[in-house]
Amino acid sequence: MPKPKIHTMEELSAAIGVSRPTLSRYFQDPTKVSRSSVERIRTGLDRVDYTPNFFATRMNRKTTGMIGVIIPYLNDLFFTRLLESIERAAMAAGYTVISQCSHSDPEIEARAAETFLSMNVDGAIVAPLGNHSDLHVYERLNARMPFVLFDSRPKLLTGVDFVGTDHKQSTSMMVDYLCRVGSPPVFLAMPRVNFNAVERENAYIARMIERDLEPVVIGTEMTAPGAYFESHGLAVMSDHFARGALLDSTVLCVNDRVAIGALRAAAQHGLEPGALRRGGLRIAGHDDYPLCPFTSPPLTTVAQDVDAIGQAAVDRLQEKLRAENQTGNQIVKLMDGVMKIRSSA
Amino acid sequence: MPKPKIHTMEELSAAIGVSRPTLSRYFQDPTKVSRSSVERIRTGLDRVDYTPNFFATRMNRKTTGMIGVIIPYLNDLFFTRLLESIERAAMAAGYTVISQCSHSDPEIEARAAETFLSMNVDGAIVAPLGNHSDLHVYERLNARMPFVLFDSRPKLLTGVDFVGTDHKQSTSMMVDYLCRVGSPPVFLAMPRVNFNAVERENAYIARMIERDLEPVVIGTEMTAPGAYFESHGLAVMSDHFARGALLDSTVLCVNDRVAIGALRAAAQHGLEPGALRRGGLRIAGHDDYPLCPFTSPPLTTVAQDVDAIGQAAVDRLQEKLRAENQTGNQIVKLMDGVMKIRSSA
DNA sequence: CCAAGCCTTTTACACGCGTCAAGTCTAGGC
DNA sequence: GCCTAGACTTGACGCGTGTAAAAGGCTTGG
Numbered sequence: 056m057p058k059p060k061i062h063t064m065e066e067l068s069a070a071i072g073v074s075r076p077t078l079s080r081y082f083q084d085p086t087k088v089s090r091s092s093v094e095r096i097r098t099g100l101d102r103v104d105y106t107p108n109f110f111a112t113r114m115n116r117k118t119t120g121m122i123g124v125i126i127p128y129l130n131d132l133f134f135t136r137l138l139e140s141i142e143r144a145a146m147a148a149g150y151t152v153i154s155q156c157s158h159s160d161p162e163i164e165a166r167a168a169e170t171f172l173s174m175n176v177d178g179a180i181v182a183p184l185g186n187h188s189d190l191h192v193y194e195r196l197n198a199r200m201p202f203v204l205f206d207s208r209p210k211l212l213t214g215v216d217f218v219g220t221d222h223k224q225s226t227s228m229m230v231d232y233l234c235r236v237g238s239p240p241v242f243l244a245m246p247r248v249n250f251n252a253v254e255r256e257n258a259y260i261a262r263m264i265e266r267d268l269e270p271v272v273i274g275t276e277m278t279a280p281g282a283y284f285e286s287h288g289l290a291v292m293s294d295h296f297a298r299g300a301l302l303d304s305t306v307l308c309v310n311d312r313v314a315i316g317a318l319r320a321a322a323q324h325g326l327e328p329g330a331l332r333r334g335g336l337r338i339a340g341h342d343d344y345p346l347c348p349f350t351s352p353p354l355t356t357v358a359q360d361v362d363a364i365g366q367a368a369v370d371r372l373q374e375k376l377r378a379e380n381q382t383g384n385q386i387v388k389l390m391d392g393v394m395k396i397r398s399s400a
Numbered sequence: 401m402p403k404p405k406i407h408t409m410e411e412l413s414a415a416i417g418v419s420r421p422t423l424s425r426y427f428q429d430p431t432k433v434s435r436s437s438v439e440r441i442r443t444g445l446d447r448v449d450y451t452p453n454f455f456a457t458r459m460n461r462k463t464t465g466m467i468g469v470i471i472p473y474l475n476d477l478f479f480t481r482l483l484e485s486i487e488r489a490a491m492a493a494g495y496t497v498i499s500q501c502s503h504s505d506p507e508i509e510a511r512a513a514e515t516f517l518s519m520n521v522d523g524a525i526v527a528p529l530g531n532h533s534d535l536h537v538y539e540r541l542n543a544r545m546p547f548v549l550f551d552s553r554p555k556l557l558t559g560v561d562f563v564g565t566d567h568k569q570s571t572s573m574m575v576d577y578l579c580r581v582g583s584p585p586v587f588l589a590m591p592r593v594n595f596n597a598v599e600r601e602n603a604y605i606a607r608m609i610e611r612d613l614e615p616v617v618i619g620t621e622m623t624a625p626g627a628y629f630e631s632h633g634l635a636v637m638s639d640h641f642a643r644g645a646l647l648d649s650t651v652l653c654v655n656d657r658v659a660i661g662a663l664r665a666a667a668q669h670g671l672e673p674g675a676l677r678r679g680g681l682r683i684a685g686h687d688d689y690p691l692c693p694f695t696s697p698p699l700t701t702v703a704q705d706v707d708a709i710g711q712a713a714v715d716r717l718q719e720k721l722r723a724e725n726q727t728g729n730q731i732v733k734l735m736d737g738v739m740k741i742r743s744s745a
Numbered sequence: 746c747c748a749a750g751c752c753t754t755t756t757a758c759a760c761g762c763g764t765c766a767a768g769t770c771t772a773g774g775c
Numbered sequence: 776g777c778c779t780a781g782a783c784t785t786g787a788c789g790c791g792t793g794t795a796a797a798a799g800g801c802t803t804g805g
Contacts, residue, residue: 109518110455111761129480173454322696351667351696456791
């Protein structure tokens with residue numbers, strides 16, 4: 056009952072009576088082979104068990120049809136959403152995506168990059184680790200293949216394409232909203248190892264100054280080695296609440312995960328963010344983490360356009376693939392955030 | 401300044417004056433080459449930019465050093481934690497892992513399996529999709545290479561190795577705990593498309609009967625097409641609470657994501673699960689989703705031993721790789737769950 | 746100085762398929 | 776019936792590396 060296994064195209068050609076080069080052309084593009092041959096090959100393939108060798112097929116082609124993606128964490132729904140959107144866009148464009156996670160480790164990130172190089176992927180899309188990233192790795196990839204950074208970008212890196220969110224816009228929008236509806240926000244930040252976190256912090260400060268308000272930033276110190284974002288938010292806010300500080304303030308968190316920790320701290324201290332319409336404690340986040348609608352209270356935040364970012368990254372890669380030799384200028388594409396007003400602020 | 405690029409081993413051997421076969425052996429295992437040659441190759445490699453071709457190196461080896469992993473969702477922290485633990489275990493064992501996500505689509509899952517076959521991966525570890533999975537895909541992989549299912553297993557599939565949690569144990573333990581500390585639990589289930597969900601539901605029913613209690617299962621009907629787990633939990637419990645039902649009951653949820661939805665429903669109705677020590681509404685979950693400590697109130701749940709599962713899956717794969725020809729018996733490895741008592745129940 | 750032994754190099758073939766050039770076959774038009 | 780174009784086949788080479796066999800160089804011991 057099991058179909059006979061065939062290992063090489065040579066055997067296949069003997070088995071179904073079509074020449075090997077014709078088979079080769081068929082597998083690459085069936086339309087390049089005559090109708091009658093297509094039929095014969097189709098029915099032949101139904102009768103046997105053959106899978107073209109992945110390595111042999113890619114070795115001699117100029118294009119491998121693969122793109123490599125690196126994300127820094129796997130335990131963060133925001134990055135997995137980004138990865139998902141990239142995978143969808145790439146799949147739709149006919150690519151095979153090889154995804155790797157750097158697990159917060161520059162060495163693993165570098166290894167993943169080397170893997171991409173040795174596999175001759177057609178292009179790479181990577182989200183940097185943060186301050187610990189080895190910029191040399193990005194430069195190396197950028198020099199060798201179409202390359203796009205997404206999500207965040209190292210300050211010191213120049214000439215590399217980038218797709219992400221306009222944090223100046225998104226953060227300003229949130230600051231404006233919070234000021235309009237209540238007291239000016241304090242900014243609950245993070246240790247400055249994350250580029251986006253710094254960008255948002257700076258955007259907050261700039262916007263506050265523009266509005267003639269005094270920016271207040273808390274939580275930049277490390278609360279615990281390797282602490283999750285949530286525990287950082289929880290630790291910082293618990294600390295303040297316990298001292299009777301910020302009890303009726305507006306807290307803009309650097310991201311939703313930190314905000315979830317802040318919400319927990321509030322609940323622990325019997326506070327209900329957003330309960331009073333225009334006063335009392337309010338907490339807001341950034342990113343629109345998938346769980347935001349289900350927190351207590353649901354978290355007001357600003358959504359990043361994840362799908363647009365993924366699509367744009369893949370689009371840009373294809374653009375560079377087609378242009379190949381032309382030294383196109385660096386392109387930086389920033390998407391606008393969108394307010395998601397729920398009840399926490 | 402940039403090092404000269406070298407594309408083939410041939411060029412490399414000419415550039416540093418060592419024969420190509422010696423280089424080949426060096427890259428596979430430096431100890432198989434004499435001290436002096438190692439030195440020469442090392443210093444030579446420092447002066448040039450060479451990366452062995454991934455495809456060419458794998459084509460002729462009996463073993464590719466790669467293992468394939470498939471998970472059904474990327475937007476679920478539980479699966480990403482499992483993937484992470486598998487990646488760590490595999491990396492430690494010297495493998496390159498190729499991970500694919502089936503995005504809830506049997507076709508994508510099948511395509512990923514074909515990719516693994518064409519890449520001659522040394523083994524595959526996959527978490528099934530659920531009722532929609534094409535069992536034929538698993539049988540095909542199982543026949544061709546060391547293969548292990550993890551997380552959940554199709555009822556109808558036999559003879560395939562499995563590593564996961566003992567849901568009978570974990571669910572019974574939770575039922576016992578809930579009964580000991582308060583009223584017997586109702587079970588908030590899911591549409592029966594997920595094997596683990598069904599296993600837990602059955603384990604709940606069995607345990608309740610063993611205790612001479614009447615099992616009550618709710619939420620098996622689909623609440624909305626493609627609804628997230630959280631919205632399912634929210635919809636089902638909101639519905640009950642709005643009717644004044646289950647207001648002071650104990651609710652054991654099929655998993656934490658559903659429980660998070662249930663918590664939200666409770667909050668919407670002004671209910672505070674676990675507030676009364678031995679009475680009133682209580683909500684518990686399953687899995688120990690990473691956010692459980694940060695929900696309001698923190699969710700009582702039973703943790704799966706994610707690290708042990710990942711390690712066991714990789715171990716089993718290596719075992720089968722070594723045994724190769726021996727037709728080892730099927731192995732099913734079930735890990736115990738661990739109670740995580742927080743304040744929601 | 747010669748023989749034994751390890752390490753290396755040389756030489757050769759293999760892997761599975763892409764690709765090209767030249768030859769063969771078929772169908773269509775005259 | 777012949778001619779031409781198109782589709783196919785045959786044959787050959789190449790990709791970058793693994794791998795095995797044979798031959799060469801070096802050290803070591805006598």
